[in-house]
Amino acid sequence: MSAIDVYEPFNRGLPPLKKYAKQLFGRRAFIAEFAKSELRRQNFGSPLGQIWLVLNPLLLSAVYFLLIIIISGQTDSARYAHLTAGLFAFYMITNSITAGAKSVTAGGRLILNSAFPRIMLPIAASVVELFKFIPTLIVLFAIHIILGLPITFALFWAIPLIFIFYIFSLACAILFSCINVYFRDIQNLLPYLTRTLLYLSPVLYESSALTEKLSILKTINPLYPMLDSWSRVMVKGELPFAADVFQSLIWTLALLAISSYLFLSREREFAVRI
Amino acid sequence: MSSLSASNLNSHNRGEVAVSIKNLNVVYKTTLEKRPTLKNRLLQFSSGKKQTRIVNAVQDFNLEVSYGSVLGVVGANGAGKSTLMRSISGILPPTTGRIELYGSVSTLLALGVGFSQEMTGRDNVILGGLAAGLSRADINNKFDEIVDFAELREVIDAPMRTYSSGMYARLAFAVAVTVEPDILIIDEALSTGDAHFKMKSLNRVKELRGHNRALILVSHALATIEEVCNEVIWLNKGKLIQKGDPVSVVAAYKKFLEVGSSPMIDEDV
Ligand SMILES: Nc1ncnc2c1ncn2[C@@H]1O[C@H](COP(=O)(O)OP(=O)(O)OP(=O)(O)O)[C@@H](O)[C@H]1O
Numbered sequence: 001m002s003a004i005d006v007y008e009p010f011n012r013g014l015p016p017l018k019k020y021a022k023q024l025f026g027r028r029a030f031i032a033e034f035a036k037s038e039l040r041r042q043n044f045g046s047p048l049g050q051i052w053l054v055l056n057p058l059l060l061s062a063v064y065f066l067l068i069i070i071i072s073g074q075t076d077s078a079r080y081a082h083l084t085a086g087l088f089a090f091y092m093i094t095n096s097i098t099a100g101a102k103s104v105t106a107g108g109r110l111i112l113n114s115a116f117p118r119i120m121l122p123i124a125a126s127v128v129e130l131f132k133f134i135p136t137l138i139v140l141f142a143i144h145i146i147l148g149l150p151i152t153f154a155l156f157w158a159i160p161l162i163f164i165f166y167i168f169s170l171a172c173a174i175l176f177s178c179i180n181v182y183f184r185d186i187q188n189l190l191p192y193l194t195r196t197l198l199y200l201s202p203v204l205y206e207s208s209a210l211t212e213k214l215s216i217l218k219t220i221n222p223l224y225p226m227l228d229s230w231s232r233v234m235v236k237g238e239l240p241f242a243a244d245v246f247q248s249l250i251w252t253l254a255l256l257a258i259s260s261y262l263f264l265s266r267e268r269e270f271a272v273r274i
Numbered sequence: 275m276s277s278l279s280a281s282n283l284n285s286h287n288r289g290e291v292a293v294s295i296k297n298l299n300v301v302y303k304t305t306l307e308k309r310p311t312l313k314n315r316l317l318q319f320s321s322g323k324k325q326t327r328i329v330n331a332v333q334d335f336n337l338e339v340s341y342g343s344v345l346g347v348v349g350a351n352g353a354g355k356s357t358l359m360r361s362i363s364g365i366l367p368p369t370t371g372r373i374e375l376y377g378s379v380s381t382l383l384a385l386g387v388g389f390s391q392e393m394t395g396r397d398n399v400i401l402g403g404l405a406a407g408l409s410r411a412d413i414n415n416k417f418d419e420i421v422d423f424a425e426l427r428e429v430i431d432a433p434m435r436t437y438s439s440g441m442y443a444r445l446a447f448a449v450a451v452t453v454e455p456d457i458l459i460i461d462e463a464l465s466t467g468d469a470h471f472k473m474k475s476l477n478r479v480k481e482l483r484g485h486n487r488a489l490i491l492v493s494h495a496l497a498t499i500e501e502v503c504n505e506v507i508w509l510n511k512g513k514l515i516q517k518g519d520p521v522s523v524v525a526a527y528k529k530f531l532e533v534g535s536s537p538m539i540d541e542d543v
């Protein structure tokens with residue numbers, strides 16, 4: 001009989017990927033179950049909790065809308081739709097960063113006492129944020145109808161865009177969960193990072209308002225092309241620019257590849273670092 | 275990293291090798307700071323000092339465990355017992371050497387449940403089981419058995435943070451013995467329960483002994499070790515000091531505890 005499992009020293013590098021993927025796939029029920037109990041724990045299982053889930057970003061968008069009115073002295077309804085749609089998507093990503101950052105360090109006891117593909121933890125954390133995002137789509141849809149925004153076939157582009165947002169969130173969750181194992185104070189820096197990211201993204205302003213001098217943002221901020229496309233689809237009912245979608249995809253896949261590599265090559269060390 | 279599942283319950287013959295450990299070394303390399311932070315790293319970097327502590331938790335270790343046997347592991351605090359168990363479970367990779375497993379191993383070590391203090395006992399059992407590779411159906415089938423064994427029916431839906439340490443250990447033990455892995459490792463889970471539960475868990479271990487599994491029992495309760503094990507190893511500072519029948523190894527270890535040294539160890543230095 002040959003050995004079922006062999007443990008040998010590892011050098012920095014990836015674990016056997018095929019085996020890892022198989023183990024990860026075998027534990028997909030964990031991810032679903034984790035999301036369920038986490039949502040329950042955060043009280044989103046109850047109707048009141050779900051109301052809070054949509055009320056919270058709505059209040060937030062109301063506050064920012066106030067800010068915009070005061071600064072620009074004028075307003076229009078499309079502006080509000082742009083802001084709300086952008087904020088909801090933006091918050092899925094930053095919530096995923098925050099929850100992801102904690103996911104590995106919070107799973108300390110489980111990491112110390114069981115062997116499993118550690119990447120399950122940030123994946124589960126990002127899935128929770130996706131589930132919290134989905135109900136807000138209903139609100140976006142309601143706003144869309146109430147404000148009489150155009151309803152076109154381009155709206156179907158929302159689906160692939162949400163998919164890109166999610167994968168991007170996932171990549172961020174993986175990256176920050178890994179960084180947080182080595183630098184626990186990164187959590188304190190996250191609010192500054194997410195705030196900066198918000199100001200660099202076309203959420204509080206529309207992309208057309210960006211001056212020529214600042215157009216570099218479109219290239220260096222990964223969220224820029226995503227959120228700009230999102231607004232075009234969700235507010236104007238227009239097709240996103242192919243170049244923007246392409247750029248978003250490249251950013252997302254690159255980040256996913258880098259963060260997964262970092263995570264997988266280090267996760268065997270986590271049990272010692274927790 | 276093995277998966278537990280009901281289909282893994284293929285029987286093994288008594289005497290067949292379950293675990294084989296060759297020249298195992300496990301080294302911890304840690305920084306001295308309490309919490310690894312970016313700030314500390316930058317401060318260290320600017321002062322040019324790099325403070326690391328190296329602990330040789332397990333050294334030149336060789337061992338074979340066969341099916342149908344119960345191996346007891348004794349040793350003082352910090353001897354490297356838990357480290358060795360974590361290596362066998364695939365949680366800590368060896369620094370050098372090789373570990374071979376010929377069966378599924380229960381990775382639900384010592385207080386293995388306890389994913390989140392905030393979640394309920396029920397959620398913790400389910401998530402711990404799923405993480406260990408059990409299927410949802412396996413857990414559903416065993417869930418009542420686990421709760422009944424732990425006698426925690428009333429509190430199973432309360433958050434784990436409201437559990438006493440004994441209740442915690444009960445639940446962990448109940449999970450570990452109920453999932454029926456080929457190789458079961460129990461690290462100190464026996465010692466926290468009250469007399470009633472201790473008796474119950476001891477009986478459970480004896481029962482499992484009859485099933486031709488491989489059991490590894492880490493405990494400071496020497497009487498228990500003597501009673502249930504076929505073989506005992508004594509670890510000190512990461513080294514295997516003695517291996518043999520329970521009575522003589524435990525006697526030697528007891529003597530060492532009293533005197534604080536032993537001819538066996540002195541020879542080594
Ligand atoms: N995460 C860690 N980082 C650094 N050193 C560690 C770590 N965990 C354990 N050690 C060190 O490794 C050695 C062995 O620890 P281990 O937990 O294996 O002991 P043990 O035999 O289980 O002790 P006990 O009887 O108290 O449970 C100790 O010197 C300990 O300080």
Ligand SMILES: [Mg+2]
Pocket residue numbers: 355356357461462
């Ligand atoms: Mg220990």
